[in-house]
Amino acid sequence: MRAALLKLKPSLRTYAEKKSLYGFLYVVPWLLGFLFFFLAPLLTSLRYSFSTVTANSDGVTASFAGFKNFKEALTVNTSFNRVLTESIIDIVVNVPLIVIFSLFLAVLLNQKFIGRTAARAIFFLPVILASGIILSLESTSLVQAINDANAGATTFNALQSFELENMMLEAGMSESIVNYLTSAVNRIYQVVSQSGVQILIFLAGIQTISPQLYEASKMEGATGYEAFWKITFPMVSPLILVNVVYTIVDSVSVNAMTDLIRDTGFKSFNFGLSSAMAWIYFVVVALILAISSYVISKRVFYYE
Amino acid sequence: MRARAMRLISLELWKKWLWSLVRLVLIIGLSFVIVYPILQKISTAIKDKVDLYSPIVIWIPQHFTLDNFRQAIDIMDYWAALRNTFGLSAMTTILTALSCALAGYGFARLKFKGSNLLFVGVVLTILVPPTTILIPVYLNLKDFTLMGLIPLLTGGKSVNLLNTYWPFILTSLTANSLKAGLYIFIFRQFFRGIPKEVEEAAYIDGAGIGKTFTRIMLPNAIPAMLTVTLFSFVWQWNDSFFTTTYLTTAKVMSIQLSSLPYNLSFFLSDGVNSKADPFYMSMVQDTGILLAILPLILMYIFVQRYFVEGIERTGIVG
Numbered sequence: 001m002r003a004a005l006l007k008l009k010p011s012l013r014t015y016a017e018k019k020s021l022y023g024f025l026y027v028v029p030w031l032l033g034f035l036f037f038f039l040a041p042l043l044t045s046l047r048y049s050f051s052t053v054t055a056n057s058d059g060v061t062a063s064f065a066g067f068k069n070f071k072e073a074l075t076v077n078t079s080f081n082r083v084l085t086e087s088i089i090d091i092v093v094n095v096p097l098i099v100i101f102s103l104f105l106a107v108l109l110n111q112k113f114i115g116r117t118a119a120r121a122i123f124f125l126p127v128i129l130a131s132g133i134i135l136s137l138e139s140t141s142l143v144q145a146i147n148d149a150n151a152g153a154t155t156f157n158a159l160q161s162f163e164l165e166n167m168m169l170e171a172g173m174s175e176s177i178v179n180y181l182t183s184a185v186n187r188i189y190q191v192v193s194q195s196g197v198q199i200l201i202f203l204a205g206i207q208t209i210s211p212q213l214y215e216a217s218k219m220e221g222a223t224g225y226e227a228f229w230k231i232t233f234p235m236v237s238p239l240i241l242v243n244v245v246y247t248i249v250d251s252v253s254v255n256a257m258t259d260l261i262r263d264t265g266f267k268s269f270n271f272g273l274s275s276a277m278a279w280i281y282f283v284v285v286a287l288i289l290a291i292s293s294y295v296i297s298k299r300v301f302y303y304e
Numbered sequence: 305m306r307a308r309a310m311r312l313i314s315l316e317l318w319k320k321w322l323w324s325l326v327r328l329v330l331i332i333g334l335s336f337v338i339v340y341p342i343l344q345k346i347s348t349a350i351k352d353k354v355d356l357y358s359p360i361v362i363w364i365p366q367h368f369t370l371d372n373f374r375q376a377i378d379i380m381d382y383w384a385a386l387r388n389t390f391g392l393s394a395m396t397t398i399l400t401a402l403s404c405a406l407a408g409y410g411f412a413r414l415k416f417k418g419s420n421l422l423f424v425g426v427v428l429t430i431l432v433p434p435t436t437i438l439i440p441v442y443l444n445l446k447d448f449t450l451m452g453l454i455p456l457l458t459g460g461k462s463v464n465l466l467n468t469y470w471p472f473i474l475t476s477l478t479a480n481s482l483k484a485g486l487y488i489f490i491f492r493q494f495f496r497g498i499p500k501e502v503e504e505a506a507y508i509d510g511a512g513i514g515k516t517f518t519r520i521m522l523p524n525a526i527p528a529m530l531t532v533t534l535f536s537f538v539w540q541w542n543d544s545f546f547t548t549t550y551l552t553t554a555k556v557m558s559i560q561l562s563s564l565p566y567n568l569s570f571f572l573s574d575g576v577n578s579k580a581d582p583f584y585m586s587m588v589q590d591t592g593i594l595l596a597i598l599p600l601i602l603m604y605i606f607v608q609r610y611f612v613e614g615i616e617r618t619g620i621v622g
Contacts, residue, residue: 015507018512018513019413019414019415019416019513020414020415020416020417021416022410022414022513022514023410023411023413023414023415023416023419024410024414024416024419025410026406026407026409026410026414026517027406027407027410027411027416027419027422029403029406029407029477029478029479030403030404030406030407030410030426030478030479030480030488031422032478033403033474033475033477033478033479033480034422034425034426034429034478034480036444036478036480037437037441037444037474037475037478037480038425038428038429038432038437038480039425040440040444041437041440041441041444042432042436042437042440044440044443044444045436045437045439045440048439048440105334108327108330108331111327113324113327113328113331117609119331119335120608121604121605121608122335122338122339123334123335123338124608125338125339125601125604126338127535127538128538128597128600128601128604129342129597129600129601188334188337189337189338189340189341192334192337192338193338224323249430249431252433253433253434253545254545257435258433258434258435258545261435261438262435262438262549265438265439266442266549271439271443274439275436275439278433278435278436278438278439279436281433281435281436282432282433282436285431285433286431289431
């Protein structure tokens with residue numbers, strides 16, 4: 001096929017022309033899939049969200065119904081609003097935590113210490129374990145709950161963050177910040193298990209910073225703390241944007257909201273309502289992404 | 305003067321020691337948080353039923369047993385599920401990696417009119433939550449016509465692709481499977497990082513564009529390839545979102561795992577409204593999870609060395 005194409009007009013094609021032809025050829029498989037499995041379904045889903053969809057033995061028929069589905073999702077459906085706000089709050093609370101935590105850990109794992117390889121291996125373990133079905137089953141484990149109770153772990157945990165809370169409140173910090181921090185401590189497993197890929201990306205970014213910068217700053221008498229804020233942080237700031245986007249995308253792909261959308265579609269067979277929910281969800285997520293990337297990209301430092 | 309210098313040095317030394325200590329505590333603590341559930345599952349899996357209620361047993365069981373494993377293997381039909389899952393994951397991984405590498409190279413180096421616009425499409429596939437397109441994709445696969453081509457061949461009947469591996473094959477062949485947009489992005493960034501001179505040298509030496517890609521670029525892209533295959537394999541293995549939509553009866557690990565509680569209650573007392581001990585059921589479920597992730601952990605132990613290296617050189621960063 002390729003040879004035939006080339007033999008057709010061997011002398012008429014310049015290198016650049018050939019390149020663009022091959023470029024198109026290489027992208028064609030993806031393009032086909034994009035049209036069939038992404039764009040067409042996306043438009044169909046948009047059409048469904050504005051129609052009453054009935055599925056019977058002949059197939060699917062959709063009749064235009066205006067904003068009925070959207071109205072139903074926002075005003076009639078009992079759980080949609082609650083689940084939507086809960087997932088949004090979850091995203092807004094978790095994303096900064098995950099990004100800051102993973103940057104901190106990446107800096108930590110980049111330093112030289114005994115057992116670094118082992119520590120790295122353990123910290124990337126969540127990439128493998130905390131995804132899909134395992135994560136959702138893990139949260140319902142009864143044995144774990146009873147074991148925790150037996151070991152007195154829960155009381156110990158509660159006590160710990162309670163003490164911490166009091167200490168910080170007495171130190172004069174504002175209550176909302178204290179609550180945020182203590183809730184972060186209590187959800188440490190969730191945060192750790194969602195930051196595997198982010199740690200990897202930050203770690204890779206830190207390792208591309210040239211060591212001369214650190215040497216020079218050390219000569220000038222900068223402390224490690226200063227070196228972090230004046231060198232490491234600006235140099236990895238483009239990656240903060242990458243990681244924020246990744247974290248948001250990662251946390252919206254499977255959560256309570258997607259479960260609700262799927263159940264509406266496949267358990268109660270209300271395809272129209274389900275599509276409307278999915279589109280409201282998508283628009284909200286797109287807004288969050290747009291706002292956060294706009295805010296961050298204004299502060300990002302590019303080396304070139 | 306000298307004494308002061310000495311004191312300064314020792315202060316520095318102290319600070320260094322203190323930081324090492326803090327670091328050690330932090331890393332050990334957080335490692336423990338990560339490893340804790342796995343340890344707990346192991347400890348639960350080898351426990352006997354009696355030990356569950358014994359107040360003196362927390363980690364190390366008094367009555368050691370492998371019954372839970374036998375039970376879970378039986379109910380999950382573990383070996384069949386393992387074979388199927390491995391086959392499915394390996395197949396989608398290989399196809400996805402190849403198609404994404406092609407697309408990534410096309411987007412990175414072989415610019416054509418509108419290629420930037422198409423790349424916006426790639427970014428869009430990353431950003432749109434899969435739930436949004438789930439129902440149309442499902443209905444489309446249920447009555448698969450390929451733009452009206454298949455009815456022509458079979459005489460007016462569409463093909464039902466659900467409950468076959470075809471949805472996975474088709475989507476991964478066309479670089480649109482689970483998180484494929486991310487893989488295309490990784491490949492594109494990687495290929496952009498390879499100097500243009502390499503390509504030009506190959507061209508001058510008489511290699512066509514196809515040959516340059518297969519002989520020069522792909523062998524150079526091993527780190528990116530490794531990252532993508534690992535991610536794709538693991539995420540396919542654990543995925544329950546697409547797997548439970550496309551396949552409903554096949555014995556694949558994530559389906560077996562999600563239906564394990566139901567099957568278990570059925571098995572233990574012949575009925576959904578069983579009075580089987582919930583703690584015991586949870587115990588077997590934990591064992592099932594452990595069995596499902598065991599192959600992944602084994603694989604991870606072998607490849608984790610290349611993992612960081614791979615990401616480092618994929619150039620997501622630069």
